[in-house]
Amino acid sequence: MAPTTTTTAETASMIESISPFTGESTGAVAEATATTQVDAIARAAAAAAPAFDALGRGRRAALLRRLADFLEESRDEIISTAHAETAIPEARLGGELNRTAYQARFFADVITDGAYLEATVDHAGDTPMGPGPDLRSMLVPTGPVAVFGASNFPLAFSVPGGDTVSALAAGNPVVIKAHSSHPRLSQLTFGILNRAAAEIGAPKGTVGIVYGTAAGAALVAHPAITAVGFTGSLSGGQALLDIIAERENPIPFFGELSSINPLVVSPGAAASRGTEIAAGLVGSFTTSGGQLCTKPGVVYVPVGADGDNLVAEAARQVEDTDSSVLLNQRIAGEYADYAAASASWTDVSVVAEGTADPDGTGVAARLLETSAKSINGRELSECFGPTTIIIRYGDSELDAALETLPGSLTATVHSEPGEEGFAAHVFDQLRPKAGRLLHNGYPTGVLVSWAQTHGGPWPSTNTQYTSVGAHAIKRWLRPVTWQDVPEALLPAELREGRAAIPRRIDGALITPAVG
Template identity: 55%
Template sequence: MTSVPSIDPRTGETTGIVAEETTPEQVDRICSAALAAAGPLEELGRAARASLLDDLAGALETNRERIVEVADRETALGAGRLHGELTRTCYQLRLFGEVLRDGGYLEATIDHAGDTPMGPRPDLRRMLVPIGPVAVFGASNFPLAFSVPGGDTASALAAGSPVVLKAHHSHPATSQLCYEIMAGAARRSGAPDGTLGIVHGLEAGAGLVAHPAIRAVGFTGSPGGAKALLAIIEKRPEPIPFYGELSSLNPVVVTPAAAADRGERIGADFAASFTLGAGQFCTKPGLLLVPAGPDGDRVVTAVQEAISGLEPMTMLNAGIAAAYQQGTDALRAALTASPADGSLPSGGTSRPGRAAPYVFLATAGDLPPEATGECFGPVTVIARWADEAELFAAVDELPSSLTATVHRGPGETVLPAELARRFRPHTGRLVFDGYPTGVAVSWAQHHGGPWPATNSQHTSVGTSAIRRFLRPVTWQNAPADLLPPELRDEYDSLPRRVDGVFHPKI
């Protein structure tokens, strides 16, 4: 059997063995247990599942110091960042409890039998039901928000779907610890055995996706990893939904009016955004489109000055550090052909396991492919544009992203409106006068976008993330005692649409 080590990215040293890689037989037992738990978890009802989510949040908070200590040792993200991440996750768990208590997510709809212009209509009642056991793959860069604890797990459990987690090899001890804390809390809360499971190892992850008990997959990672899992899904006798959050450039445009109004501040804040967490955010802005001229020069200079004193940053693992080196080497090769291009001085040179921040210069009208793809780490490209025609042509050629940002001058609307119109078909979140790093958890949030940002129309952050793990079912001419309570005529404890008329919750 192959051991699963926990590695300190600051030193590269193995600090312990977490587990042995999960065998195919163990994967089968874990997935079968999740399938057996699916019915009982749904039958707990919305109120009990809401209490379960509250209990999971409470257990994580009770063990906060221990979790953060282990996570910092495995990720080098820092205690402050990790405390904030854990607070976010606990908030998200409780928010999904509110989603359950509200009940509107079910989209409960009743059409009574009657005559219509098309002829007689039977009694039809529809709502969303759990999809079944879900495989969740932890992300390297958010061990407490997109991993064992996090939005995929919270939304799947809220939907009534058991979760089998694939621990990330970059933080296996954190994954195992959080799993044990949450599984214990789930048992104490009355959840059925099999509500949560965990596997370790690459082959176990592949076996998890292939297992017939799994009905959907939530994944945060690279397009290459997503394609490998999609290839497994395509070979299944029955394909299943795959919800991937993958790669994103997250372009930022500065209008001339914004550059004139606050160019230095935009440059400094932009530098803080693309180097946040060593640039290891899916929402890191990888391209800054700045107007040519003195005002744009001030933006560029401010970015340069902001990173000039930064030391090389510890990356999450050696593989990510190596990929960053390859990506910056490719950028350097692609952006040295023109005298106007090249890298600005950074805070130092990269060394094993660490990454120096870089900025590369380009012209908007001549962006090479290397400048429009995601390079995971503290690097960005600043492209200068001479006029709106050049700007619009560049924007129209960019790949789809999770976000697109526009910085406006005071009261400016015309150019920002046109940019928003052009960005909207290719992004999931339009940001104005801010920065995309930082994704609030709320009812109105959307964290997704067209490929390669995601391969789904549904968000992975916010309350509508629950939609990924539900499917619609209609009951036709069903006796009242065979209907779910939420579809019976007398039920009035959630919003419903009855005979075309919306009825709010009483």
């Protein structure tokens, strides 16, 4: 979500930690970082860049493993601090901590493997265009990276999260903008990150943190920053893109922005597994208070009795769903606004509402329904919180309904054996609109792995890169070719002789000998 100002009128320069349970400050965490201080931090990052790159992949891998160990050692303090600031259940925070530690170790593996460097050697020789020079290329770090923490993943997409560890793995210093929803956790986890960097001898300035909206803006505008990682709202992303447009040298912005994650239930799936799908769907759109980027926000269910049963079962489950305390007051307010607006939409009905918190802190889950004939676009925008809309489709209405979908991080099809034609057709329609295609599953839950993609066409992201999985490291790298450069001046990975990493030599991909 977009950074918001959490300072109060009386203490304009202090960053307060606001409880999502009460909406009240639990105390000041840090001073808002002054612009001069942002400048010093960004300069320190730039000064650290060459030495940090020169540490080599082995030392950087050690940093990431040390970070994972330290996070696990501080598990209890991290979880309790995160819970107090985000209201995310402790069990999920425990899982998120596991994932965050795993992710740090995973990027250590990725850089140890070395294929990500795309090391390539073309020896000098004759070519159809005449004699060719010696050309050797690999990816190099871009330089200091700005990372904006996300409200909804205070660990895995925040200070010690995927953007940070992939940028460090690539060899770049990182300056983090602490999210206003969890400044205390940001401070705690930054201390851990800083300790890991110090322990492996990273130069001073390798990691930095800034607090406050103005500091975030100054960071993105700073000449030393070479790229920005952001997971948040479309409007927050747009504000940072506007700052980048004003820079003398535009820099890449890797934004994960807004996604509605369509899920299509085939007629056969509705008939065979309607009850099971209803349970899976409600679990997926209400987990973590419906505040996951991959929440299924629009669900296509056939008209007719099987679809009716699925919807009725989902409605029963929603009615049994406890209220959720959302991440912060702004998100809770926007959820209330969406509920009020959608209740007034013609042709959209509220099928079910869950338990509302009697004291008004928690919000109720809501299930909406409309028909494929009635959709007009307003149903197809993301709402953070435990709500989704079911779109009932009749024979031959699905194609046109799916055509209006914007880009998403994920798209899901539920179908049964014998419906391969249906599934293939729907996947063909959805593939241009999503970065991950699921069958008979639910899109929440993003495994960190080699094959993972967390990205997709606009507005889910504004890039062709993924922000989760091994290839997320590519965001912080750019290619360089060395032409006829003497061996001693080449990076170690490009010198003659056997290498411990995969390389393409004169056109042939060579993997390191095993054993």
